[in-house]
Amino acid sequence: MAAILVFGAVAAGLIAVPQTAYAAVTITSSADTFYGPGFVRVLITDTAFDEAGDTIFPTIEARDGNSVRGTIAPEIEAIGGSGQFEFFISLADAGLSPANPTKVTESGAGGTDFGDGPFVVRVIDGAGNTVDLAEDSGDNANAVDISVNSYDVVNSYGMDVDDGDADGDIADEFDNFRIVYGGQTHVIDFEDSTATLTADRTEAGAGTEIVLSMTDADANVDPTLVDVFAFDEGATAEAVLNSQDDIDYSAAAPDSDDMRWVETGQNTGIFELTVVVNGDPATQNSLSVTLPVGNSFTFRDHSVYEEFATALTGVEETTPESGTSSFSVTLRNRDGAVQLQADPTIPGGLVVQLTDADRNVDTGDDDTIEGTAPLDLAGSRGSRGRRGR
Incomplete structure (x- = not known):
């Protein structure tokens, strides 16, 4: 007998299971490497927070390789209800502060009485970590009083770093910073970079401008500021920029007779100096020369370009390095x-x-x-x- 199989219709119902919304955490910084007395900006985003007054406690470590030399877990308040938390790491003590931080206003919604200013973790050599939520804002890296146009105080956290070799130089005790929060780790190397020099032209005639361009992250003291650094005309300036023919720096410039390098924008690390071939020394940086001739510009690399008295020992003074970078320009007039x-x-x-x-x-x-x-x-x-x- 033949068997007949009958399949009945089976109705299957799909049950929708609610999906859990997990918070997303990211950690970014204004640079992956920095050095000197200035600042590196850190921004943590945590989508679990969306209210003004929210705070987090990230862990910041100063490390020598994998050895922890100092650690702190500061309380950082959100920028409004954005879920973003901004703070700076610096090797400068009170008196030097970031020029244009994003967060400068305390929300008033949290339980801690923060000041109306940025959050700064300062590397210190002391008896332990410190907290000062009313530190005076002081000046920016261009020696401008911050309180005039911006904020009055800094929410300052001092991270005590162990001076392992007891030589007083804390800056040589670590080579990276590690930020840990929400399952994420972000590493910022603490090491100097090398300067490179170029120019906007390889040939120039009388009365023309030569724009010298120097790239070095070490001169980028504040990522929120167009940095400017200067050297006195004479032996000091020549030790930084050597030219085959003399440059007479303009007496009409701020801080007369200074060689002034100006950053091309915030956080670019590119600095420019304009010289004019046989220009007017009263108003221009004049390169005095008899044409035709070749001229080579040689720039001396520095790990620290500016002196800040409040910086840690090791990065508080202008520090030239052995390396140089050169660029040649032919000086001649051509017939039209x-x-x-x-x-x-x-x-x-x-x-x-x-x-x-x-x-x-x-x-x-x-x-x-x-x-x-x-x-x-x-x-x-x-x-x-x-x-x-």
């Missing part, structure tokens, strides 16, 4: 050339193009030529030639 752009016509006159590299004064701008330049054009019949216009 005029080229007819179209056949001349009576109503249209002459359309000409003037090419003259010496009049390209500023490579970053549109230069103009002022004045008149008469052109004599001889016709095919010689004596019947016309004066062009």
Whole structure:
């Protein structure tokens, strides 16, 4: 007998299981490597927090390799209800503070009476960790009083670092900072970088500008500020920037007769100095030279470019290194050339193009030529030639 199998219809119901929303944590910093007396900015984002007054307790460690030399877990208040928490790590004590932190206002919603200013973890050599929620804001890295336009106090946490070799130089006791929070770890190396020098042109004539560009993260003291560093004209400046021909630094600049390098923007680590070939020493950094000639600029690398009295021993003084970086520019004038752009016509006159590299004064701008330049054009019949216009 044949067997007949009958499959009944089975109805299956799918049950939706609620998904748990886990908080997302990220840790970023203004640089992966920094050195010196300045600041590195740390931003922790934790999506579990969305109210003003929320606080977290990240762990910050100063390490020598994997050996912990100092540790602290400061309380950091959120930026509004964003779930973002900003703080700075610095080797400078009270008196030097970040110029433009994102958080400068205490919410008033939490249980701790924070001050209206940023959160700064300062590496110190002391008897233990410290807390000062009313530290005076002091100056920024460009020696400008912060309280005039920004905030009055700093929420300061002192992280005591062990001076293992008892030489008083705390800065040589660690080579990285480790930030640990919410299952995430972020490492910032503490080591100096090497300076490199370039320029915006390889050839320049009389009256033209040469923009020297120096890149070195060590000079980027504050990631929230356009940093400026300067050296006195004379032997000090020459030890930093050596030129085959003398540079007369402008007396009209701030802090007259200083060689001043200005960062191209916040946290770029790129600094520029403009010199003018045979310029006006009263208003310009003038490179005095007899053309034609070749000129080489040589920049001395530094691990610390500015002196800050409140910084830890080891990074408190200007510190030149042995390395240098050079860039050569040929100094000469070139003859200009005029080229007819179209056949001349009576109503249209002459359309000409003037090419003259010496009049390209500023490579970053549109230069103009002022004045008149008469052109004599001889016709095919010689004596019947016309004066062009």
